[in-house]
Amino acid sequence: xxxxxxxxxxxxxxxxxxxxxxxxxxxxxxxxxxxxxxxxxxxxxxxxxxxxxxxxxxxxxxxxxxxxxxxxxxxxxxxxxxxxxxxxxxxxxxxxxxxxxxxxxxxxxxxxxxxxxx
Amino acid sequence: xxxxxxxxxxxxxxxxxxxxxxxxxxxxxxxxxxxxxxxxxxxxxxxxxxxxxxxxxxxxxxxxxxxxxxxxxxxxxxxxxxxxxxxxxxxxxxxxxxxxxxxxxxxxxx
Numbered sequence: 089x090x091x092x093x094x095x096x097x098x099x100x101x102x103x104x105x106x107x108x109x110x111x112x113x114x115x116x117x118x119x120x121x122x123x124x125x126x127x128x129x130x131x132x133x134x135x136x137x138x139x140x141x142x143x144x145x146x147x148x149x150x151x152x153x154x155x156x157x158x159x160x161x162x163x164x165x166x167x168x169x170x171x172x173x174x175x176x177x178x179x180x181x182x183x184x185x186x187x188x189x190x191x192x193x194x195x196x197x198x199x200x201x202x203x204x205x206x
Numbered sequence: 207x208x209x210x211x212x213x214x215x216x217x218x219x220x221x222x223x224x225x226x227x228x229x230x231x232x233x234x235x236x237x238x239x240x241x242x243x244x245x246x247x248x249x250x251x252x253x254x255x256x257x258x259x260x261x262x263x264x265x266x267x268x269x270x271x272x273x274x275x276x277x278x279x280x281x282x283x284x285x286x287x288x289x290x291x292x293x294x295x296x297x298x299x300x301x302x303x304x305x306x307x308x309x310x311x312x313x314x315x316x
Contacts, residue, residue: 123305125252132209132310133244133252133295146303149207182251191299192242192257199251 090115092183092197100177100204106170110183110197117141117159121186122166123193124157126179129201134179138186139166173204210235210296210308217314218286226311228279228296234306236277240299243272243281247292255294256281283313291315 096108110122121144124136137147139157147155154171166183180201184193211229218224228235228243235241241259244252254263256272259279269284279298283290296308 125307133246133297133307134209135297135305135307138305148304149302187254187257190242190257190261191238191240191305192254192297193244193252194254194257194263196251196253 090185090195092185092195094181094183094197094200096181096200096202098201098203100173100202101206102174102204103172106168106173106177106202106204108168108181108183108200108202110166110168112164112166112185116161117164117166118161120188122159123184123186124166124168125182125184125193126177127182127199128176128179136168136181175204178202178204207234207300207302207304207306210298210306212294212296212308212311214309215312215314217316218283219316220286220288222286223282223284224286224313225283226281226294226296226313228281228298228308230277230279230298230306232277233301234298235274235279235296237301238299239274241272241274241279242297243270244295244297245290245292246295252295286315288315 123138139145180199182199185195187194243256246252
């Protein structure tokens with residue numbers, strides 16, 4: 089079955105760029121929408137962005153100016169870059185696959201904790 | 207975009223039924239039949255329980271059901287079991303082609 093694994097540095101300094109990769113195994117990333125979601129420690133889920141192999145993408149208006157998302161179909165990976173981070177960006181970051189039928193997220197990665205601190 | 211409003215906590219005894227509300231606006235919950243619900247146990251990734259307001263993915267117990275009226279969606283759990291104790295989040299498609307999550311509800315089985 090399809091498996092998602094997030095990876096990236098666990099610690100990022102303030103004002104720097106947070107870069108994460110979601111590696112997908114057991115299926116192709118082509119033809120699906122993929123999403124990024126984050127969860128600050130002890131808090132709720134926040135939707136970050138979605139993207140599709142066609143280039144179609146959109147992001148949370150509150151993060152749009154700092155976000156870029158991309159796909160590498162050769163590596164079967166999805167990437168997230170978040171610029172100019174602050175302590176408020178400390179969170180567990182999840183990647184997830186959108187349902188083929190229905191507007192939902194049916195497969196999630198385990199998440200990776202990113203801490204923003206000097 | 208503002209988070210959808212959920213009660214912070216809901217509790218019930220084993221075997222009872224509980225309902226979690228999710229209040230949005232005409233720009234999200236009220237405008238589209240694209241509300242989904244997720245269950246999250248501590249330290250785990252969320253799990254899809256309901257999509258498009260009322261549909262249950264394969265493998266999800268029939269004890270979970272969803273509904274919507276106006277700007278409010280609801281998740282009902284019947285025959286409450288100990289394993290249902292978790293955080294639950296609603297999510298909706300929005301008028302600006304984004305997604306928004308609810309504030310989250312902690313379900314406690316007494």
